[in-house]
Amino acid sequence: MTSGPAGGLWRGLSVAITTPFDAELGIDREALERHARWLVDHGVERIVAAGSLGEGASLTAEERIAVTRTLVAAVGPSVPIISAIGAAATRDAVSLARAAADAGARGLLVLPPYVYRGDRREITEHFHAVFRATDLPCMLYNNPGAYGVDVGPETILDLAEEHPGFTGVKESSGDVRRLSAIRALLGERLDLAVGLDDAVVEGVASGALGWISGLANALPEESRALFDAALGADRGRAFEIYGWFLPLLRMDTEPKFVQLIKSVEAELGGGPARVRPPRLGLDDAETARVRAVVREALARRPTGLPASPAPPPRS
Numbered sequence: 399m400t401s402g403p404a405g406g407l408w409r410g411l412s413v414a415i416t417t418p419f420d421a422e423l424g425i426d427r428e429a430l431e432r433h434a435r436w437l438v439d440h441g442v443e444r445i446v447a448a449g450s451l452g453e454g455a456s457l458t459a460e461e462r463i464a465v466t467r468t469l470v471a472a473v474g475p476s477v478p479i480i481s482a483i484g485a486a487a488t489r490d491a492v493s494l495a496r497a498a499a500d501a502g503a504r505g506l507l508v509l510p511p512y513v514y515r516g517d518r519r520e521i522t523e524h525f526h527a528v529f530r531a532t533d534l535p536c537m538l539y540n541n542p543g544a545y546g547v548d549v550g551p552e553t554i555l556d557l558a559e560e561h562p563g564f565t566g567v568k569e570s571s572g573d574v575r576r577l578s579a580i581r582a583l584l585g586e587r588l589d590l591a592v593g594l595d596d597a598v599v600e601g602v603a604s605g606a607l608g609w610i611s612g613l614a615n616a617l618p619e620e621s622r623a624l625f626d627a628a629l630g631a632d633r634g635r636a637f638e639i640y641g642w643f644l645p646l647l648r649m650d651t652e653p654k655f656v657q658l659i660k661s662v663e664a665e666l667g668g669g670p671a672r673v674r675p676p677r678l679g680l681d682d683a684e685t686a687r688v689r690a691v692v693r694e695a696l697a698r699r700p701t702g703l704p705a706s707p708a709p710p711p712r713s
Contacts, residue, residue: 404535407478407505408566408589409607410443411625413614414451414482416660417465418712419672425461431472432710433615433668438477440706441622442614445469446507449482450544451612451656455512456674459490463497470502480537484509488524495531505535507568507610510547521547522556529561537566541593544570551579558587568593568610569601572651577604595650599640602628612650613643616662619704642700645691654680661688668709 415437418429434445447469448454448462457465462481469479481498483506485491495506508528510521529536538557542548548571557564569576570593577590581604591608592601598609602625614621624643627636649658657680660671665688673679680688699705 403565403587403589404505404563406589406607407444407480407535408537408568408591410609411441411614411618411622412444412446412480412591412608412610413437413442413618413621414446414449414610414612415469416615416656416663417448417452417457419674420713421672423672423674425457425465425468426713427464427468429710429712430465430468433712434469434472436710437614437618438473440618442618444478444480444504445473446480446482446610447503449484449507449539450541451615451650451659452482453656453674453677454482454484456677459485459494459497462494463501466498466503467501478504480505480507482507482509482539483528484512486512486514488527491524491528492531495528495534499532499534503534505537506532507537507539509539509541510545510549512545515546518553521549522553525549525557525564526560529557529564533563535563535565536561537568537591538564539568539570539593540576541568541570543572551576551583554580554588555583558584565589566591566608569606570594572597574600574604577601577606581605595647596644598625598647599628599636612655612659613646613662615659616666616668616709617643617646617706619706623704638700639703642695642698642703646695649688649691654684657684658688661685662692663709665689665692666706666708668711670712 418426420426447466481503540549566589590606664671
């Protein structure tokens, strides 16, 4: 692993793992274990537990920690498990961070508070509290479209100056210029990761050394190949893979990204695509659209692109 802040914890290909549910919508831990091991076997370097794609907001605090503990046991010490920390109340986020550390998480992906869209002072104090809660390295998650809070480069600089354990940013604003702006203010102080699947090539070109992917849940080998090509010198190959992959990658940016990505998994053999309310499964037209995109992708795969086997089936 490349050296850097926190030993390069945030560099390379990570997956925001989906959470499988059984027929009663409880967490299917055996399916989660199988899925995690399969992802690691096919190129994923670390796993983010119970994040947005993992339906963390629909899990209880106890379930979120159970997901982290299950993943730690499934993949062993060689694969870092990153626990996503999100809550409506700062004290709950602090408690969740401490429990994740106790469960074996190797790092924390820290979200702004749910529901309340505070001002800069309030949001900064929230991050201060969570960063101080443990000794684990922390990555700040900036996704204004999802959380209504835009954590700008100047705020990131203020936080980095106070917290040595704050070592990375997952940038999901959709504006790759943010990566350049953070780098201009902080140099190599933080590792930067792309958080939107359909911005990975542009993000790497702007200085990101990590990608926290959604579609890697279904296509880890292809995601690995795309990320490696983006980091490498063959720009033509990177854009060849990117052009092929984009109709799938764009599903990561839609309001129903959880249902869409789980449905891609299902179409490739890893279903069923159960989600927890308030999310509902896709309707017939939406499912037909996913099926058509997957079918088209399989039919026009670039020559020499590694092919992921079918995801492990869920009960």
